[in-house]
Amino acid sequence: MFEGILLKDLLEANGLGDVEAIKVTAENDYQVMIPRSIWQETDVLVATRVDGKPHSRRARGPIQFVIDMEGYKALEVASEDHLVWMVSKIEAAN
Template sequence: MTVIKRWIAYFLLILISASLQAAPALMTLALPDGQWRTVDEASLAKLPHIEFTTTTPWTLGTRQFRGPTLATLLAAYGVPDAKKAIVSGLNGYQQLVDLTQFDNLPLTLVRYENGQPLTRRNKGPLWLLLPFTDHPTLDIPAIHNSMVWQVTRIEIVN
């Protein structure tokens, strides 16, 4: 009987520890002071989101996108005046983004497309994106370079 109780206790311990594991990180944020923060689904969901409909050079037709602006995310992590960031994607693509060129523009860390969470297959889980339809003068290759998909890390490099 003692062996059975030990196995039950062991099984319960495994179940409890599995439920206590931290949510998987969507991305990491490297702050100017050298500290790193993980951004998971719950922390991203706490931020105000914007929604826009646009066409992009990478998708067919008009799509609806939703997520927090990058400015909102950075302010929430204590860097509201960030000027430059290195944005890295899952495939190793990196882009130094001059954030000042997007002042007063909704540069968005998109999490949802047409109401569904982005996945790795459709440029997720996070995609840095602008509503090009609302800002057609920005729909140019020089700006396209900053629209990193499958974002895994953002490093502030002021």
């Protein structure tokens, strides 16, 4: 069971509530653009813990973007690329 904060809330809390897209970078330098529609239309969880414990790197932690299966399937624009693991940086895309 993943635990964490909703991407929407995280962005709002950091003053990025109005951005059209964000750029997410992983520890291995993987980068992906996530459009606003994704976190608006479904819940994107920025998971930091699994079953009450810190999210280990070998389990794709410590920060991983998670979308529950139903929401993922319902959203056409969502792809596996958006489920970033080992997230190291979230910034507004320009």
